[in-house]
Structure formats: C-alpha cells, structure tokens
Amino acid sequence: MGIIYALLSALSYGTADFLGGFSSRKNSALLVVALSQAMGLVTALVAVYFLRPESLLPSDLLWGIAAGIAGASGVGLLYHGLATGFASIVSPTAAVVGAALPVLFGLIAGERPPLMTWAGVAVAIPAILLLSWEKGEKRDHILRSLELGVLSGIAFSGFFIFIARTGEGSGMAPLLAARGITVPLFFTIALVKKQKLIPRKGTLVTILAGGCLDMLANVFYLLSTRTGFLIIAVILTSLYPAPTVFLQRFFIKEKLSAVRLAGLALAIAGAALIGIGG
Known part of the structure; x- marks a missing residue:
C-alpha cells in the first residue's frame, strides 16, 4: 500500500501544482498560496476527523510544527528563487x-x-531532474540560483523527514499542526505586503481545489511513510x-520538450x- 499511497501523493501534488500555476496566471503567487493554504487547513480538519489520533504525543505535534516551518521555508525560498533567479536551475535543484x-536519512535510519x-x-532521481528542467537562455547569476535551489x-x-517522524497513532493531527503554522504565516506576509486577498473572477475554485489537493498529497505521503x-x-x-507536465500538455497545449519526454x-x-x- 505504501507504493500506491506515494503515487497518489505524486498525482495530487502534481495536479495541485498545475492548478496553482494556472491560478497564478491571473493572480499574484502570494494570494494563491495564502488562499490555498487556508483551504488546506480545512482539508486537514476533515482528514483528522476521519483519521483520528489514537495516541497523540506532544512530540508528534512538535514534529508537525517543524515540518510546517520547513515546508513554508521551502515554498518561500523556491518562489524567491524563481522570481530572482533562473527556473532552469532553481526548480530541478530543489x-x-x-x-x-x-533517501540518505532513510539509509542512516x-x-x-x-x-x-x-x-x-x-532511474527515478534523474527523472525528477529532467521533469523539473526549464530551458533558460541567460547564464548569469547561476551560483545564486543554485544556492536558492x-x-x-x-x-x-525537512518537511518530508520531520512529518515522517510522527507516530502512527497520531493520525493526521501533525498535518493539522503543520498547516496551523503556515496559514497565519502566509496571511501575515500578505497583510504586510498589502496584498488584496480577493482573487480574479473565475479563479477561486481552482485555487481552493489546488489547496485541497495539496493537503491530500500530504495525507497520502504520510500514509505511505507509515506503510x-x-x-x-x-x-x-x-x-x-509528471502529472503536472501531462496536465499542461492536455489542457493548455504546452509543447513537451525532448528533455521532459525523457523525464516522463x-x-x-x-x-x-x-x-x-x-
């Protein structure tokens, strides 16, 4: 079951990324992240209701909070890298x-x-690299882009490792703790930057769907690590x-490069x- 859960996680993450990217074409990335994180919190509450903790320990919540901070930091660094560096370096490196x-942690454990x-x-590690690769023309600021990646x-x-450290008896409560940290964080950033949290007409559904799928991906990943x-x-x-590439090809007719076809x-x-x- 662990393999099936992991593949469902990849499918959910990939679809969520596609919806997030599609929504960001008409809205700021910060607005999309903030609203999708809020929807993820709602989804986490539902997940906790159906997969309730049986023996929740304080350490489980602490690992969840640590995972939330790590995940939020990863998103922030990635978006900063994509905005100031080159996606062709930042994305595949990350x-x-x-x-x-x-993987190294699993070996040590x-x-x-x-x-x-x-x-x-x-075979899969180079596939991740090729699927994430973006063609870039410029070559300056390479080291900075690599650093951010x-x-x-x-x-x-850190998110992958920390959330996997939670006990099986904790149910989905660690994910609720993780999202309970990130939602206030992103909304605070939005307020500081005076970001209006009203999406463009016709994009709210895709933003909320992306947020729901992102949390479902976390749920499937956690179930995978436990099985x-x-x-x-x-x-x-x-x-x-991989699913992001398929959806981009199917819905927005994005041409697949030879590199991405090899990655698939x-x-x-x-x-x-x-x-x-x-």
Whole structure:
C-alpha cells in the first residue's frame, strides 16, 4: 500500500501544482498560496476527523510544527528563487535535493529496500531532474540560483523527514499542526505586503481545489511513510512533476520538450521498478 499511497501523493501534488500555476496566471503567487493554504487547513480538519489520533504525543505535534516551518521555508525560498533567479536551475535543484536528502536519512535510519527498488530509485532521481528542467537562455547569476535551489530543497527535505517522524497513532493531527503554522504565516506576509486577498473572477475554485489537493498529497505521503519505506515514499512522491507536465500538455497545449519526454519515460520506468521491488 505504501507504493500506491506515494503515487497518489505524486498525482495530487502534481495536479495541485498545475492548478496553482494556472491560478497564478491571473493572480499574484502570494494570494494563491495564502488562499490555498487556508483551504488546506480545512482539508486537514476533515482528514483528522476521519483519521483520528489514537495516541497523540506532544512530540508528534512538535514534529508537525517543524515540518510546517520547513515546508513554508521551502515554498518561500523556491518562489524567491524563481522570481530572482533562473527556473532552469532553481526548480530541478530543489526537486533533486528535496528527494536525495530523505533517501540518505532513510539509509542512516537503517532502511534497506530490495535491489530492484534501488534500481528504480536510480532511474527515478534523474527523472525528477529532467521533469523539473526549464530551458533558460541567460547564464548569469547561476551560483545564486543554485544556492536558492539547494536551500529550498533542504527545506523541503525537512518537511518530508520531520512529518515522517510522527507516530502512527497520531493520525493526521501533525498535518493539522503543520498547516496551523503556515496559514497565519502566509496571511501575515500578505497583510504586510498589502496584498488584496480577493482573487480574479473565475479563479477561486481552482485555487481552493489546488489547496485541497495539496493537503491530500500530504495525507497520502504520510500514509505511505507509515506503510512502507521512507525512501520509496519520498522518491515516488517526488515524481509529482509528471502529472503536472501531462496536465499542461492536455489542457493548455504546452509543447513537451525532448528533455521532459525523457523525464516522463524514466519516471514511468522508475515507478515500475520500485513497484516490482516493493
């Protein structure tokens, strides 16, 4: 079940990213993030109702809060990097670092997946890189873009690791704690920047749907870590750019580059090998 949950997480994250990107075409990214985070909080409340804690410990909530801070930091650094640097460097760097560090953590923690699973991981990591790759023309500020990508990836890996440290008996309460930190944070930033929180006509539904799917992705990821290896959960979840690419091609007719097509092929192969090994 861990593999299925991880793939559902990737699908949900990828769809949420597509909806968020689509909404950001008519609204500021900060408005989209703030409103989607609020919808995520509502979704977390529903998740807690259906997956209630059985033995919630203070440490579970603390890990959830730490995960929330790490995730919010990752989003902030990523958006700053995309705004001031080059997406062709920031995005794939953040994606690969965000996946690689939890894999290393899983190894240190003693996880030993089967050999076939490792073959899948070896294929999936370059797939993450290729799926996230954006063509760029300019080459100045490369080091700054790389730095922000690495920092963002470290923050995202913190979310993946911290939330996985919560106990199975805590249910979905850690995710509620995580989102309980990020929602006030993003709304405070929006107020400080005097950002109007009224979306353009026709975009509210896509923003809220994206926020709901983003939290569902977190739920599936957490379930995956509790029913299988952290290494598998992180790698398969990190293939979330694949559904985003498919949706962009289908709905907005975005042309797929040879690099992204290669990434899709590797992603499918990697997921298949992990499924066989798992």
